[in-house]
Amino acid sequence: xVPRSHFVSRVLLLCLMCSxxxxxxxxxxxxxxxENPSAPAIEISNVLFRYTDDLSILVIRLQGKLIPTSGxxxxxxxxxxxxxxxxxxxxxxxxxxxxxxxxxxxxxxxPKAQIKNVRISADGNHLVIRGTMKKGLHIPFEATAEPSxxxxxxxxxxxxxxxxxKIPVKGLMDTLGLSMSDLISQKxxxxxxxxxxxFLIDPQTALPSPQLxxxxxxxxxxxxxxxxxxxxxxxxxxxxxxxxxxxxxxxGNVRYGRDEMHDSDIVMIDTTPADxxxxxxxxxxxxxxxxxxxxxxxxxxxxxxPDFAKLSRTARQR
Numbered sequence: 001x002v003p004r005s006h007f008v009s010r011v012l013l014l015c016l017m018c019s020x021x022x023x024x025x026x027x028x029x030x031x032x033x034x035e036n037p038s039a040p041a042i043e044i045s046n047v048l049f050r051y052t053d054d055l056s057i058l059v060i061r062l063q064g065k066l067i068p069t070s071g072x073x074x075x076x077x078x079x080x081x082x083x084x085x086x087x088x089x090x091x092x093x094x095x096x097x098x099x100x101x102x103x104x105x106x107x108x109x110x111p112k113a114q115i116k117n118v119r120i121s122a123d124g125n126h127l128v129i130r131g132t133m134k135k136g137l138h139i140p141f142e143a144t145a146e147p148s149x150x151x152x153x154x155x156x157x158x159x160x161x162x163x164x165x166k167i168p169v170k171g172l173m174d175t176l177g178l179s180m181s182d183l184i185s186q187k188x189x190x191x192x193x194x195x196x197x198x199f200l201i202d203p204q205t206a207l208p209s210p211q212l213x214x215x216x217x218x219x220x221x222x223x224x225x226x227x228x229x230x231x232x233x234x235x236x237x238x239x240x241x242x243x244x245x246x247x248x249x250x251x252g253n254v255r256y257g258r259d260e261m262h263d264s265d266i267v268m269i270d271t272t273p274a275d276x277x278x279x280x281x282x283x284x285x286x287x288x289x290x291x292x293x294x295x296x297x298x299x300x301x302x303x304x305x306p307d308f309a310k311l312s313r314t315a316r317q318r
Contacts, residue, residue, distance in 0.1 A: 039065045040252030040264045046245045050280040051208045054105045062090035076255040080209040087214035089231030096120045096224045147219045157199045245270035245277035265300035278307035290315045
């Protein structure tokens with residue numbers, strides 16, 4: 001008879017490997033910034049960038065370019081998959097609640113996922129991951145993990161402890177005596193790999209479009225947030241902007257609504273700067289409709305926009 005601790009370990013690992021962590025196939029590669037003259041520069045400061053109703057990240061600062069994906073010639077706000085954000089420097093915060101949402105609504109959304117109801121919190125410099133795994137029965141589990149950066153631009157989550165059905169499990173793979181090939185198929189695992197008792201996550205493919213392309217330089221836990229630093233130096237923000245909460249695009253081409261701006265000069269400015277500027281790309285038209293757009297003498301746009309969450313119910317349904 002297989003010892004209960006061995007059985008629980010095997011179930012947890014198999015569930016993780018079958019959970020559909022990798023994003024959908026067919027992500028288009030970006031062209032190098034220097035190869036595309038239509039790529040506008042982008043600068044972001046204190047923006048809650050919303051991907052979906054349930055998924056967002058807080059961009060403290062970012063400088064880079066909007067790079068059209070293959071098959072597209074311009075960054076098109078009507079189609080988030082039409083471009084990538086190639087950051088030279090960035091600082092991004094993801095709260096444990098946001099990370100839990102990412103797991104439940106995107107990474108583990110596949111019907112094959114056997115881990116559900118993930119709840120993540122921070123305890124010092126560790127993450128505490130709780131959830132349920134289904135293997136015949138719904139079995140609760142709890143794991144602690146410590147993040148670090150690998151040399152190949154991924155986040156390593158070292159699993160320090162796992163409890164399932166109140167049974168502690170250590171040294172999962174060594175205890176089971178299983179190899180990688182015994183546990184997983186490499187097909188479709190673009191965003192996830194496993195190294196002994198560690199999970200390796202690629203932050204550049206872990207989010208929906210528009211995806212981020214940047215060199216990950218540091219990861220740490222601060223309070224109830226994971227702090228991701230990209231690039232070798234902090235972004236130097238444009239102090240000439242009228243607000244500390246903004247998104248600015250300059251140069252190159254940007255398509256929005258029915259129009260396309262050449263040699264773009266667009267700044268989206270928060271009308272309530274006491275908190276971060278919440279920008280929902282897939283619903284940006286509603287924010288523009290509820291905001292105020294002014295043109296400068298050089299036909300640059302300055303859009304003063306409300307946070308998406310602060311739109312009235314009528315404005316959200318237009």
